[in-house]
Amino acid sequence: MSNSDDSSAGPRRRARPVRLLTAAVFALAGLIFVTSFNTSKGTNIRTDASLLKLSDLIHERSQNNALLEQSTAAVRDRVDTLAERDDGSTKAEDAKLAALRIASGTEALSGKGLTVTLNDAPPNAAARIPNVPEPQPNDLVIHQQDLQAVVNALWQGGAQGIQVMDQRLIATSAVRCVGNTLILQGRVYSPPYKVTAVGDPAALRKALAASPALQNYQQYVTAYGLGWKVDEHKELTLPGYSGTVDLHYAKPLESASASSTP
Numbered sequence: 001m002s003n004s005d006d007s008s009a010g011p012r013r014r015a016r017p018v019r020l021l022t023a024a025v026f027a028l029a030g031l032i033f034v035t036s037f038n039t040s041k042g043t044n045i046r047t048d049a050s051l052l053k054l055s056d057l058i059h060e061r062s063q064n065n066a067l068l069e070q071s072t073a074a075v076r077d078r079v080d081t082l083a084e085r086d087d088g089s090t091k092a093e094d095a096k097l098a099a100l101r102i103a104s105g106t107e108a109l110s111g112k113g114l115t116v117t118l119n120d121a122p123p124n125a126a127a128r129i130p131n132v133p134e135p136q137p138n139d140l141v142i143h144q145q146d147l148q149a150v151v152n153a154l155w156q157g158g159a160q161g162i163q164v165m166d167q168r169l170i171a172t173s174a175v176r177c178v179g180n181t182l183i184l185q186g187r188v189y190s191p192p193y194k195v196t197a198v199g200d201p202a203a204l205r206k207a208l209a210a211s212p213a214l215q216n217y218q219q220y221v222t223a224y225g226l227g228w229k230v231d232e233h234k235e236l237t238l239p240g241y242s243g244t245v246d247l248h249y250a251k252p253l254e255s256a257s258a259s260s261t262p
Contacts, residue, residue, distance in 0.1 A: 105170040109161040110237040111198040116150050116208065118142045119192035119227025120180070128223060135224045142191050142226070144177035149213035150195045151175060157207025159197035161238045165189045168241040185243055192227060201232045 121140040127133065151169070154162055162169045167184055175184060182189040197204055208214055208230070221228045 105161060105168045105241045107240045108237055109198050109240075110235065111160065112201055113159075113196065113198040113233050113236050114201050114204050115194055115196040115231045115233065115236075116154075117192050117194050117227060117229040117231070118146055118150065121225045121227070125225050128225060132223045139220060139224055140226070141180050142177070142193060144175065145213060146217050147175050147177065147182065147193060147195065149211055149217065150208070153207045153211040153214060154195065154197040154199070154204055156211075157197075157199060157204040159199040159204060161198045163196045163238045165194060166239075167243075168238055170241045196236065196238065198236065198238055205230065 120142055121135070125135060125140050127135065147164070151162060151164065164173075164175060164184055165182070167173075167187065173185060175182070177183070180190070182191075182193060217226070218228065220226045
């Protein structure tokens with residue numbers, strides 16, 4: 001073949017793949033449009049409220065748990081009423097049982113006390129004092145150890161009972177934070193967080209001031225504006241814990257136990 005034949009044949013060989021690639025791109029685009037339409041059914045798939053967000057699911061489960069707790073409390077009250085009517089116990093035994101219920105947190109508790117409120121720093125917070133570095137995101141939010149430090153200090157200060165948000169703490173309660181939310185006994189809360197205790201206000205304040213963890217927290221209050229507020233009450237009432245008191249624990253699977261057997 002001559003050079004002229006090669007040159008004339010070359011462009012034709014290159015042009016055909018280009019036309020095929022163009023057709024394939026348009027076909028793929030059409031498929032995407034059809035799939036998108038079928039998925040959204042004519043709605044905006046970016047903002048369609050029917051697509052449940054994880055936060056919505058958590059909020060829904062938290063509400064369901066609150067309703068279940070109310071139902072559990074009603075059943076427990078009925079059982080306690082029947083037990084008190086039919087148990088045949090003495091007055092001394094009844095008094096001892098009542099004291100145990102108060103200590104366990106399942107009975108309402110009234111008296112003097114205080115409330116500690118913790119809150120995140122304001123949006124776009126900056127260093128408020130000289131020679132302090134600009135804050136990182138973790139410096140501006142309440143962490144699990146902050147809430148735990150408040151609860152521990154109040155117990156050490158002689159608190160007779162403690163409530164976090166709207167729930168009474170019992171022996172199996174665990175104060176846990178995931179991200180910027182508090183998960184307590186199956187329910188989810190956002191800041192500001194309130195911790196309320198019944199006890200001698202002066203002793204409770206002294207215990208809060210003596211806590212090394214809270215002394216460190218106060219540095220962030222001063223430097224970046226984290227929220228800290230203590231309110232005293234001449235009289236307050238903590239509700240009794242209304243959830244289940246059964247202790248749940250992990251159990252090994254039989255298959256896992258069998259596979260580990262030599």
